[in-house]
Amino acid sequence: MTDAYIFDHVRSPRGRGKKDGSLHSVTPINLLAQMFTAIKDRNDFDVTAIDDVITGCVTAVGEQGGNIGRFAAIMADYGDEVPGMHVNRFCASGLVAANYAAARVMAGQADLMIGSGVESMSRVQMGFDGGAWLIDPQVTNKISSVLQGISADMIATKYGFSRTDCDQYAVLSQERTKSAWDKGHFNNSIIPIKDSIGQVLLDRDEHMRPGTTVEDLGNLKSSFNDMGEIGFDSVILQKYPEIENVIHVHHAGNASGIVDGAAAMLIGTKEAGEKHALKPRARLVSFADTGTDPSIMLTGPGKSARAALARAGLSKDDIDVWEINEAFASVVLRFCQEMDLSTKQVNVNGGAIAMGHPLGATGNMLLGIALDELERTNKRYALVTLCVAGGMATATIIERI
Numbered sequence: 001m002t003d004a005y006i007f008d009h010v011r012s013p014r015g016r017g018k019k020d021g022s023l024h025s026v027t028p029i030n031l032l033a034q035m036f037t038a039i040k041d042r043n044d045f046d047v048t049a050i051d052d053v054i055t056g057c058v059t060a061v062g063e064q065g066g067n068i069g070r071f072a073a074i075m076a077d078y079g080d081e082v083p084g085m086h087v088n089r090f091c092a093s094g095l096v097a098a099n100y101a102a103a104r105v106m107a108g109q110a111d112l113m114i115g116s117g118v119e120s121m122s123r124v125q126m127g128f129d130g131g132a133w134l135i136d137p138q139v140t141n142k143i144s145s146v147l148q149g150i151s152a153d154m155i156a157t158k159y160g161f162s163r164t165d166c167d168q169y170a171v172l173s174q175e176r177t178k179s180a181w182d183k184g185h186f187n188n189s190i191i192p193i194k195d196s197i198g199q200v201l202l203d204r205d206e207h208m209r210p211g212t213t214v215e216d217l218g219n220l221k222s223s224f225n226d227m228g229e230i231g232f233d234s235v236i237l238q239k240y241p242e243i244e245n246v247i248h249v250h251h252a253g254n255a256s257g258i259v260d261g262a263a264a265m266l267i268g269t270k271e272a273g274e275k276h277a278l279k280p281r282a283r284l285v286s287f288a289d290t291g292t293d294p295s296i297m298l299t300g301p302g303k304s305a306r307a308a309l310a311r312a313g314l315s316k317d318d319i320d321v322w323e324i325n326e327a328f329a330s331v332v333l334r335f336c337q338e339m340d341l342s343t344k345q346v347n348v349n350g351g352a353i354a355m356g357h358p359l360g361a362t363g364n365m366l367l368g369i370a371l372d373e374l375e376r377t378n379k380r381y382a383l384v385t386l387c388v389a390g391g392m393a394t395a396t397i398i399e400r401i
Contacts, residue, residue, distance in 0.1 A: 004102035005280035006398065007266040007273055009368035010038045010191045014205045014356040017121035017258035022202040023193055024260070028057075028064045028120040029072045031193065035116060035264040036076035038191040043266060045276040047077070051110035053084040054101050056093025056117035057360035060086055064124045069116060088360075089289065091325060092386045092394035093117055094263060095363025099396055101267045102284040112268035112276070117361035120260045126359065133294070133390060144239045144295040146232045148389060149224035149250055151297045152328035154236050156249045158296075159334050163249040166329035167217040169343060170254035170353045173326055177350025178210040185349050185376060189368050207257040207356035222248040223255070239295045254329040259356030263364035280401045282371050285381070286312035287396040298331050300393025301385040302338035308383065308395040316341070319397070320379035323366045325386040326351035335385070349373060362386065367396060374400040 012031060015023030023031065032055065040047055055069025070084025089096045094117025101115035132139045139145070156166060180186060181204065192203035224232075225248040233246045266278070273280055288307035292300040301324055309316060322345055324335050332351075336343055349369060352362060363386050370382035385395035 001106050002108050002269055004105035004267055004284045005270060005273060005401070006282040006284065006371060007268060007278040007280060008039055008043055009189055009265045009371055010035050010042070011189050011263035011365045011368055012193050012261050013190055013202045014207055014259040014261040014358055015202050016206055017260055017356070019122060021122045021260060022206055024122040025195065026193060026201065028118050028123065029068055029075060031120060031260065031262045032068060032072040032116060032118040033075040034191060034193060035262045036073055036078065036114070039264050039266050040076065043278055045278060048079055048081050049112045049272070049276060050078060050082045051113055052104065053082060053114045053116065054087060054097040055084065056087050056097040056364065058088055058090055058093055058119060059124050059126055059129050060088060061129045062124055064120060068118060089392065089394060090389040091327065091357070091359055092363045092388045093360040094365065095367060095384060095386060095394050095396055098265050098267065098364055098367055099287040105267060105269055111272040114264055115267055115364065116264040117364040118262040119358040119360040121258045121358060122260050144235050146236050146295060147224060147227055148297065150228055150232045150236055150246065151295065152250050152330050153224055153246050153248045154240065154296050155298060155334050156330040157243055157247045158240065159337060161249070161330050161333045164214065165333060166249050166254040167214045169329045169333060170217060171212055171214055172343065173347065173350045173353040174208065174210055174212045176348060177208055177354035180349035185372065188372055205355045207259050208354050212253065217253040220251040220253050223251045224248050236295055239293070250328050250330065254353060256327050256352035256357035259358050261358030261361045261365065263361045263368060265364055265368065282374065282398040282400050285397040285399050287394065289392065289394050292391045292393065294391030297389060297391045298327060298387040299334060300391065301331065301335045301387050301395065304393035304395035305339060305383055305385050308397050312397050314381065314397065319381050319383045321370050321373045321382035322346040323370045323382065323384040325357065325362055325366060326353040327357065327387050329353065331387050363394065367398070371398060
């Protein structure tokens with residue numbers, strides 16, 4: 001099997017996913033095209049050598065629909081010859097795009113690929129694409145479908161994480177993110193987003209709330225208590241009858257923020273790198289997609305991490321850098337509990353609680369953040385994982401070159 005290498009990675013800063021967010025005026029295709037342009041300009045390769053562009057996008061409707069990566073590549077002047085395709089594994093879509101690009105290379109069916117992701121949540125609202133698992137009673141009854149926040153609260157209840165535990169972790173995320181930005185840990189990958197006349201709109205993640213305290217968060221009302229009372233609690237309690245009541249601990253301050261963002265990664269063979277003067281930065285070692293209970297839905301990262309480790313022939317002690325998406329604080333706390341890790345070991349540069357979670361792009365961003373951290377610390381292996389709606393998870397392991 002052919003090895004697949006990461007040659008470069010870029011990501012946008014994350015803009016608030018509201019109409020007053022700095023990236024709201026930028027269309028999703030423009031946001032993604034700026035990533036493609038940046039990775040082309042940084043590496044000066046022949047764009048016609050790209051065999052395919054794979055793009056993760058969750059709410060692929062309206063201006064985010066219609067195979068957005070194909071046309072973003074054309075907008076970035078890659079030419080008509082470069083094809084593109086869209087993938088959707090909910091929150092892991094951007095990571096899956098990189099994995100599938102690597103899989104093509106590993107299988108000997110491509111030499112140079114781009115895996116990418118985009119989500120403009122200020123312009124295309126999450127959930128606009130619908131889905132039977134949300135709206136068809138036969139399906140929702142079969143899987144005991146509930147809101148993700150209810151699932152996150154059930155994780156906290158079932159595995160013993162208090163409101164204070166979750167708030168303390170959220171504050172840690174804010175502190176780490178500010179420190180990482182202040183120390184320039186993201187400088188190598190961040191691409192400032194510009195408007196049509198070349199003026200910079202945003203060059204720094206703007207969802208951050210540095211200085212947030214546990215006391216501040218304690219004043220926020222739990223977000224999902226009312227939804228639980230109107231029936232969602234009873235639905236998930238039917239799946240978990242050993243639990244007496246769902247304790248609602250999550251709110252806007254200890255859950256991932258709604259933001260706009262995009263990212264792209266250049267992946268290929270050693271030979272393609274030599275031909276186009278591209279220096280390998282990391283090797284994609286293994287990846288895994290797994291399924292779990294679609295009701296509690298967010299408990300998969302541990303399972304996917306173990307599967308990726310097994311495929312790589314590694315143990316958790318071999319991993320130097322851990323990145324798990326901070327969809328909700330309880331997801332990270334459960335992952336650490338399940339994998340016997342300390343919160344000191346994961347997300348050392350902060351995460352989506354502070355920076356935000358641009359659904360289709362986040363996994364790609366996390367892989368790039370892990371790569372940068374491996375290089376910064378001169379370490380060897382990193383593992384990236386995300387929980388996924390509907391009871392799934394994806395994990396990827398890379399090795400620094």
